[in-house]
Amino acid sequence: MAPGYLSVNNKYFLSGFDWVMGVLDLIMKRTTCAGNASQIVLMLDAPIDERSFRTSMEGFLAGFPVVAGRVSRHWTLAPYWQMPGPKGKPSLSLTSTRIDSAVERDLLAELTKFINTPFRSGRDHLVFHLVSSPGRQCLAMTFDHLLFDARGAEAFISLFQQYLAGRQGIGKNITLTRSIDLTQWKRKFLAGQAVNRKMIALSQEPIRALPIIGSCTGKGFKYRVLNFDREASARITDRAFDEAGYLMIMPYLFSGVIKAVHALFEARGAAPGAYVIPVSLDMRQAKDIRQELFFNHNSMFFFQIRPADVDDRKRLINAIKEQMYEQVQSRLPQKLWDASSLTRIAPLTLLNRIFRLPLDGKIASFCFSHVSKCTYDSHELMGSRITNVFHMPRTPVPPGIGVFFNSFDSRLNATISWLDGLFADVEMEDLERTLRDGL
Amino acid sequence: MAVKDAETRTTVQEIEETLTGGIADITDAEPSSFLPDQPFHELGIDSLGFVEILVFIEKTFKLQLIQSDLTRKDFESIRSLASFIHKNL
Numbered sequence: 001m002a003p004g005y006l007s008v009n010n011k012y013f014l015s016g017f018d019w020v021m022g023v024l025d026l027i028m029k030r031t032t033c034a035g036n037a038s039q040i041v042l043m044l045d046a047p048i049d050e051r052s053f054r055t056s057m058e059g060f061l062a063g064f065p066v067v068a069g070r071v072s073r074h075w076t077l078a079p080y081w082q083m084p085g086p087k088g089k090p091s092l093s094l095t096s097t098r099i100d101s102a103v104e105r106d107l108l109a110e111l112t113k114f115i116n117t118p119f120r121s122g123r124d125h126l127v128f129h130l131v132s133s134p135g136r137q138c139l140a141m142t143f144d145h146l147l148f149d150a151r152g153a154e155a156f157i158s159l160f161q162q163y164l165a166g167r168q169g170i171g172k173n174i175t176l177t178r179s180i181d182l183t184q185w186k187r188k189f190l191a192g193q194a195v196n197r198k199m200i201a202l203s204q205e206p207i208r209a210l211p212i213i214g215s216c217t218g219k220g221f222k223y224r225v226l227n228f229d230r231e232a233s234a235r236i237t238d239r240a241f242d243e244a245g246y247l248m249i250m251p252y253l254f255s256g257v258i259k260a261v262h263a264l265f266e267a268r269g270a271a272p273g274a275y276v277i278p279v280s281l282d283m284r285q286a287k288d289i290r291q292e293l294f295f296n297h298n299s300m301f302f303f304q305i306r307p308a309d310v311d312d313r314k315r316l317i318n319a320i321k322e323q324m325y326e327q328v329q330s331r332l333p334q335k336l337w338d339a340s341s342l343t344r345i346a347p348l349t350l351l352n353r354i355f356r357l358p359l360d361g362k363i364a365s366f367c368f369s370h371v372s373k374c375t376y377d378s379h380e381l382m383g384s385r386i387t388n389v390f391h392m393p394r395t396p397v398p399p400g401i402g403v404f405f406n407s408f409d410s411r412l413n414a415t416i417s418w419l420d421g422l423f424a425d426v427e428m429e430d431l432e433r434t435l436r437d438g439l
Numbered sequence: 440m441a442v443k444d445a446e447t448r449t450t451v452q453e454i455e456e457t458l459t460g461g462i463a464d465i466t467d468a469e470p471s472s473f474l475p476d477q478p479f480h481e482l483g484i485d486s487l488g489f490v491e492i493l494v495f496i497e498k499t500f501k502l503q504l505i506q507s508d509l510t511r512k513d514f515e516s517i518r519s520l521a522s523f524i525h526k527n528l
Binding site for chain 2 (some may be wrong): 241244245246247248249250251281285286287288318321322324325327329370372
């Protein structure tokens with residue numbers, strides 16, 4: 001290693017995927033009312049004391065100046081996360097709201113306002129919200145995807161729980177440095193070649209997508225959250241094991257989503273073509289989450305599904321399993337991860353344009369993810385019982401629609417996220433019903 | 440016959456050991472942390488992890504199983520999977 005690089009050992013250099021998150025952030029700020037953020041929501045059976053929460057969270061955040069960092073460029077042009085100076089310690093952003101309605105949809109509307117509110121500055125990446133409604137309360141954490149991915153956010157709340165329990169040395173093992181990664185160019189270019197070939201293969205057929213009409217600036221996202229109780233979740237798992245095979249829950253859920261979205265596209269008379277669906281996956285092992293908590297550790301699968309395969313569930317599930325197998329075998333997610341590091345040199349504004357070149361600028365038909373088992377497995381927060389945990393991500397635009405599954409306490413949640421104006425409420429009612437019926 | 444049984448048992452056991460090593464690599468866990476009869480879902484293995492195991496099986500035993508029925512009975516644990524592989528080799 002050249003001597004000049006020794007001085008960079010104490011920095012966290014962003015990965016290519018962190019940089020991709022930055023591009024999505026820019027795209028979303030330009031096309032919607034806020035950037036690439038998400039929200040984790042903890043439903044509680046009783047209110048927690050706001051003052052105690054504030055004091056505890058302030059103390060907790062003081063130990064993590066990383067949450068008040070911002071993106072900067074090294075002289076090599078490699079982007080890194082610049083930690084705040086001694087005066088820039090993290091401050092807590094907390095809102096507290098009371099709503100009179102006990103209707104779930106009204107609570108969701110309140111939570112939707114938070115996720116559609118942009119962060120105040122480039123150093124703000126977290127906002128907490130306490131919302132009380134008759135009979136329950138929820139704690140929401142809105143987070144910038146530059147800081148965490150969904151699992152990282154779950155692990156961060158879990159760490160807060162450990163802090164509350166008075167555990168010593170929490171976060172001691174978290175990785176806050178990452179190498180500059182300016183080596184192994186041949187491997188990265190070969191990975192780029194493989195990814196490029198995949199993109200060319202995907203673009204052989206027109207991509208089926210709904211048009212994003214004109215400028216969507218100022219528009220927010222809307223949400224539906226489908227909760228399945230333990231019995232319903234167990235039935236879905238059993239059906240997945242029967243119809244898709246042992247442990248094939250993700251292909252089964254995915255096939256149900258494809259069927260539901262297909263019905264929506266058909267009803268809209270969408271132009272012919274194949275569905276292209278990016279599916280994110282966690283590159284960490286379960287035990288790594290305690291160390292690799294901050295920043296992004298995801299990659300993607302890309303699925304191409306022909307409408308003709310959708311009506312036959314068995315054929316659809318087989319197509320998903322086959323493509324998943326082929327991509328694991330060819331190590332596509334790893335290659336995408338490696339190739340993405342080549343993008344770090346380019347400015348975000350340039351990448352914003354480049355990202356729209358393949359696939360005729362449509363990028364994807366819709367998004368899907370299955371976060372699987374929640375990293376956050378506590379059932380209590382500051383004396384209140386946690387009744388559910390779910391996510392509310394802002395879906396990249398285009399496509400502006402996504403379905404995201406997670407499970408907490410053996411119960412499945414499906415969050416539908418869409419750009420306001422893309423669908424009428426009646427279409428979403430249909431989508432929700434078709435999805436429930438198809439699982 | 441007794442000799443043949445012993446040989447068969449050894450072969451299944453070898454497959455079991457190879458599988459345990461492969462799964463330990465995939466999950467980044469110690470091989471000793473797996474019990475041969477423990478169901479995979481209790482080990483925290485999800486769809487992706489299981490597909491990685493199937494890819495490992497194809498590379499190691501030249502058996503492609505993704506389009507088989509993947510029934511719970513045959514695939515639930517390292518032991519049942521080893522028996523299934525042994526029968527299909």
